[in-house]
Amino acid sequence: xxxxxxxxxxxxxxxxxxxxxFLVKLIKKEIESLGKSLNLMEFCGGHTHVILKxxxxxxxxxxxxxxxxxxxPVCVIALERVDLALELAKKPExxxxxxxxxxxxxxxxxxxxxxxxxxxxxxxxxxxxxxxxKVAKEFPEKKIIFFAIGFETTAPHTAVLIKEAYKNKIDNLxxxxxxxxAVKVLDFLLKSEKKPFVEAIIGPGHVSxxxxxxxxESIVKEHNIPIVISGFEPLDLLQAIYLIVKQKRExxxxxxxxxxxSVTKEGNPKAQALLEEVFIIRDRFPWRGFGDIPFSxxxxxxxxxxxxxxxxxxxxxxxxxxxxxCLCAKVIKGIKxxxxxxxxxxxxxxxxxxxxxxxxxxxxxxxxxxxxxxxLYV
Amino acid sequence: MKVEKILLSHxxxxxxxxxxxxxxxxxxxxxxxxxxxxxxxxxxxxxxxLAFTIDGFTVKPIFFKGGNIGKIAVTGTINDLVVMxxxxxxxxxxxxxxxxxxIGDLEVILQTMKEExxxxxxxxxxxxxxxxxxxxxxxxxxxxxxxxxxxxxxxSCKNLVSEDLIILSGSIGEHGACILAEREGIxxxxxxxxxxxxxxSLVEPLFESRxxxxxxxxxxxxxxxxxxxxxxxxxxxxxxxxEEKIPVKPQVRAxxxxxxxxxxxLACEGRVVIALPEKEASKALALIRKHPLGREAQIIGxxxxxxxxxxxxxxxLYGTHRxxxxxxxxxxxxxx
Ligand code: SF4
Numbered sequence: 001x002x003x004x005x006x007x008x009x010x011x012x013x014x015x016x017x018x019x020x021x022f023l024v025k026l027i028k029k030e031i032e033s034l035g036k037s038l039n040l041m042e043f044c045g046g047h048t049h050v051i052l053k054x055x056x057x058x059x060x061x062x063x064x065x066x067x068x069x070x071x072x073p074v075c076v077i078a079l080e081r082v083d084l085a086l087e088l089a090k091k092p093e094x095x096x097x098x099x100x101x102x103x104x105x106x107x108x109x110x111x112x113x114x115x116x117x118x119x120x121x122x123x124x125x126x127x128x129x130x131x132x133x134k135v136a137k138e139f140p141e142k143k144i145i146f147f148a149i150g151f152e153t154t155a156p157h158t159a160v161l162i163k164e165a166y167k168n169k170i171d172n173l174x175x176x177x178x179x180x181x182a183v184k185v186l187d188f189l190l191k192s193e194k195k196p197f198v199e200a201i202i203g204p205g206h207v208s209x210x211x212x213x214x215x216x217e218s219i220v221k222e223h224n225i226p227i228v229i230s231g232f233e234p235l236d237l238l239q240a241i242y243l244i245v246k247q248k249r250e251x252x253x254x255x256x257x258x259x260x261x262s263v264t265k266e267g268n269p270k271a272q273a274l275l276e277e278v279f280i281i282r283d284r285f286p287w288r289g290f291g292d293i294p295f296s297x298x299x300x301x302x303x304x305x306x307x308x309x310x311x312x313x314x315x316x317x318x319x320x321x322x323x324x325x326c327l328c329a330k331v332i333k334g335i336k337x338x339x340x341x342x343x344x345x346x347x348x349x350x351x352x353x354x355x356x357x358x359x360x361x362x363x364x365x366x367x368x369x370x371x372x373x374x375x376l377y378v
Numbered sequence: 379m380k381v382e383k384i385l386l387s388h389x390x391x392x393x394x395x396x397x398x399x400x401x402x403x404x405x406x407x408x409x410x411x412x413x414x415x416x417x418x419x420x421x422x423x424x425x426x427x428l429a430f431t432i433d434g435f436t437v438k439p440i441f442f443k444g445g446n447i448g449k450i451a452v453t454g455t456i457n458d459l460v461v462m463x464x465x466x467x468x469x470x471x472x473x474x475x476x477x478x479x480x481i482g483d484l485e486v487i488l489q490t491m492k493e494e495x496x497x498x499x500x501x502x503x504x505x506x507x508x509x510x511x512x513x514x515x516x517x518x519x520x521x522x523x524x525x526x527x528x529x530x531x532x533x534s535c536k537n538l539v540s541e542d543l544i545i546l547s548g549s550i551g552e553h554g555a556c557i558l559a560e561r562e563g564i565x566x567x568x569x570x571x572x573x574x575x576x577x578x579s580l581v582e583p584l585f586e587s588r589x590x591x592x593x594x595x596x597x598x599x600x601x602x603x604x605x606x607x608x609x610x611x612x613x614x615x616x617x618x619x620x621e622e623k624i625p626v627k628p629q630v631r632a633x634x635x636x637x638x639x640x641x642x643x644l645a646c647e648g649r650v651v652i653a654l655p656e657k658e659a660s661k662a663l664a665l666i667r668k669h670p671l672g673r674e675a676q677i678i679g680x681x682x683x684x685x686x687x688x689x690x691x692x693x694x695l696y697g698t699h700r701x702x703x704x705x706x707x708x709x710x711x712x713x714x
Binding site: 015017020021024052054055056058059213234370371372373 | 410689691694695696697698700701703
């Protein structure tokens, strides 16, 4: 049993209203001497939620404009990959496992894994990759597919699963890797023609714990844009914003780490070695909102081929049109805000989500739905 | 032979059943009405308006810090009557017990129920027991129905109007945190007791004072947030509450930090939320604070306007405003 006493410390260090007010004042003063407001992209959907939950956007109104980034792994899953999961789940011999957030993302025909499950197909939500080992044991007559999603944060967990299953010769467990690379999408976004106006980036905290801060150095140089990697508490974010503003004031452009309690320059070498051993980088991979991005995702290394469900159960999934009214593709890129979507809150709600941005716990539409007080409503 | 465990035969309707009733249930609950052991209780018609309610209790763990399933089965139903302006009078109790349940544990539960009933002046007038084979229920489930006499008429969740103030009787989330802390997958030591308590003596002075009361609720499942949402929807109003004013014990806050909960969504079993006109608020607050259960009572917010977009808003500690999310989705099973 853990003790909760130390947790009060978290509150004092990372949420204390006095410190928040102090930092907000400081940031505003610095921005005033800059002479103009700042457009910041928080890459990570987790950050978007903290910003809206605590009203950091409101605290810094007229000083900082937050552009919400593509760092929500469920949101950027391409429609054809969702369809792939749905089609696999329909095969009688298969039991499909995935993380809970994916379960309610609609495919091209409006089905979700949850709705298929209700029709009687074998589908299970798991909260960790290794849980699927248990499932494989429990259902020896089924072929278990772990439909793995996530950035570099969750990829090592999938790698551990693949190694375990391989070592123990578990012959009814397979994996589909949809693991994607954060820097690649960031680089692609900054290079693309239709991109939002962004002057600095709040970098992802959890991804960087694995990759280290060094992977952003080329981006900072190439695009001449500061990146500060931040933790997930209100004071973390405000400190990160302060560091960004200081870079701007001093005309610097660097990778900096605010989240030093978790992130180092080199990252986690063990996890990196694991990723290198188990995965290869795919030539291209489809992303929602972006289309194919070269070298942007992990596939399974040929050594572990017998576990690769994409090879074992090849399916031809045709590319279908996204729901034309759902703005997710643009929300993900930061070009549109959830409130720009005509369906937002009227037809599209967490109970009846039309796009992944309303489903995922890191989705921008869900954050606005949960926290944002619209003018219309007050 | 001393019986230590509940057997299936205890539910057979014959000798053993009678023995169970006489030796255990009557031992704790005996009174002239129940003691008749008739098929139903005959109670006096008081010629006044009655409140009548029923609730099932399946809480897991059966014994928790600050109470057990028996306590909550009595206080829960009492509180449902109380928040409708009633003085609780009679309860009926139904037990569903798993074969093999320890008699000793049953007696602890019965003792607690007895004490809680006496404390609140209610009589348990009828009961029922079913024993089911092992595995078909998890230990013991209890259902209680209750009748109360209306002392204060007109309390309803549809009554909130602009400018009403919201009073909360004490700190929130202790029952929910206590129960969740013992859950599989969480399992933390938490220095905290459930707030499980009956509310009649706390609000009786309010009924007697004849102050104007619009709505009253005990924020159980879904917590404070669910109660405020029910009010907002039923009365078509926007409610604004202030984080700074809502009492939350540090242990509950730490628990929420650690596991990603919000205290507003955690159940209370001994708190009450009251909506009333501004002019009555300070008198009501003073009355509540006189009672040991109401010492920490606070005015936590107000109804800001009538609206066809009912909402509950939270002013955060940073002075910003956000929607106070209603509890949805991951409903915590079996907290009461
Ligand atoms: S509100 Fe719904 S439909 Fe609109 S962009 Fe968001 S997820 Fe898509």
